[in-house]
Amino acid sequence: MRKGILERLNAGEVVIGDGGYVMQLERRGYVKAPHFTPEAAVEHPEAVRQLHREFQRAGADVLQTLTFYSSDEKLQISGNVTDITGTQINEAACDLAREIANESDALVAAGVSQTPVYPVNRNQAEVKAIIQKQLDVFKRKDIDFYMVEFFKHVEEAVWAVEVMKAGGKPVGATLCISPQGDKDGTPPGECAVRLVRAGADMVGINCHLDPLTCVRTVKLMKEGLEKAGLKAHLMVQPLGFHTPECNHSGYTTLAEYPFAMEARAMTRWDMQKYAREAYNAGIRYIGGCCGFEPYHIRAIAEEMSPERGVLPAASDKHGLWGAALATYGTSFMTERACREYWENLLPASGRPNCPSMSRPALK
Numbered sequence: 001m002r003k004g005i006l007e008r009l010n011a012g013e014v015v016i017g018d019g020g021y022v023m024q025l026e027r028r029g030y031v032k033a034p035h036f037t038p039e040a041a042v043e044h045p046e047a048v049r050q051l052h053r054e055f056q057r058a059g060a061d062v063l064q065t066l067t068f069y070s071s072d073e074k075l076q077i078s079g080n081v082t083d084i085t086g087t088q089i090n091e092a093a094c095d096l097a098r099e100i101a102n103e104s105d106a107l108v109a110a111g112v113s114q115t116p117v118y119p120v121n122r123n124q125a126e127v128k129a130i131i132q133k134q135l136d137v138f139k140r141k142d143i144d145f146y147m148v149e150f151f152k153h154v155e156e157a158v159w160a161v162e163v164m165k166a167g168g169k170p171v172g173a174t175l176c177i178s179p180q181g182d183k184d185g186t187p188p189g190e191c192a193v194r195l196v197r198a199g200a201d202m203v204g205i206n207c208h209l210d211p212l213t214c215v216r217t218v219k220l221m222k223e224g225l226e227k228a229g230l231k232a233h234l235m236v237q238p239l240g241f242h243t244p245e246c247n248h249s250g251y252t253t254l255a256e257y258p259f260a261m262e263a264r265a266m267t268r269w270d271m272q273k274y275a276r277e278a279y280n281a282g283i284r285y286i287g288g289c290c291g292f293e294p295y296h297i298r299a300i301a302e303e304m305s306p307e308r309g310v311l312p313a314a315s316d317k318h319g320l321w322g323a324a325l326a327t328y329g330t331s332f333m334t335e336r337a338c339r340e341y342w343e344n345l346l347p348a349s350g351r352p353n354c355p356s357m358s359r360p361a362l363k
């Protein structure tokens with residue numbers, strides 16, 4: 001019997017999440033921007049399996065179903081497919097995550113995200129009907145817990161938590177907001193309180209901003225919960241990109257989004273720093289979102305290996321802090337076989353005419 005998510009977190013374990021699927025699959029040719037709908041679960045199951053397996057091998061304890069934006073409403077707006085339904089995608093995505101999770105003791109989290117009707121009319125019944133339809137599929141499948149993720153408005157996220165909570169499994173809720181709060185100006189602390197009161201067992205932040213900013217926002221959530229005398233586990237699944245100049249709306253406002261983000265990619269060493277910051281902030285569910293590749297997850301697992309007492313399978317091909325470089329035989333390389341070298345390195349972009357920051361394209 002695999003231990004459940006709350007059993008692990010209640011025991012004080014560090015749980016490693018997986019990274020972003022849709023952006024990675026876009027790069028691999030299976031998902032289409034800008035709508036990022038997940039029909040790949042039906043069209044290219046082998047591509048989805050492979051990415052699940054890579055995250056798992058890198059150390060992820062949880063595999064999230066590829067169900068981001070998988071409602072009929074969103075599929076229709078996207079125009080990406082006409083012959084595949086949301087239900088088909090949700091079913092296939094649940095089966096794929098379960099199949100690969102069963103190769104280890106990883107858990108499967110089935111996720112829902114913001115709906116296209118909310119920005120149009122903020123109609124609670126319509127939002128809840130969309131989420132309920134996804135939950136109806138999840139309930140027929142072998143899912144360990146639910147995720148409510150990528151919500152810009154806490155109001156909509158609360159509605160989603162209320163629906164998912166009725167599914168009878170633990171619920172994690174992450175907002176894609178900045179330290180300034182949600183799109184309506186609700187501060188992160190208050191957002192966290194509302195999510196926990198709605199029934200969320202874990203709360204935090206995903207996507208939109210770089211890891212250290214997301215950790216900062218989760219800290220504000222934690223303070224809000226403490227002031228209200230509430231308890232919940234904390235989670236964080238940030239971008240795998242540097243976004244120091246991003247405004248409130250996050251990475252989509254950058255001129256480079258979504259097709260030229262590469263120069264902003266974080267290194268594995270950046271990720272180790274992030275994982276340590278998250279741990280020190282009291283966050284015990286640590287993963288990633290858009291921009292995270294499997295080796296970034298491995299870096300989290302390596303940083304957390306003293307606490308967890310294990311290294312992931314992918315570390316068979318990687319020495320901690322570059323240790324494997326010591327075997328090379330020439331000094332220019334062996335000198336790099338240490339933490340000090342990689343921790344203090346300032347990586348060059350190799351782009352002589354590029355600025356180090358850009359002006360966000362939109363407000």
Ligand SMILES: [Zn+2]
Pocket residue numbers: 020206207208289290
């Ligand atoms: Zn994301």
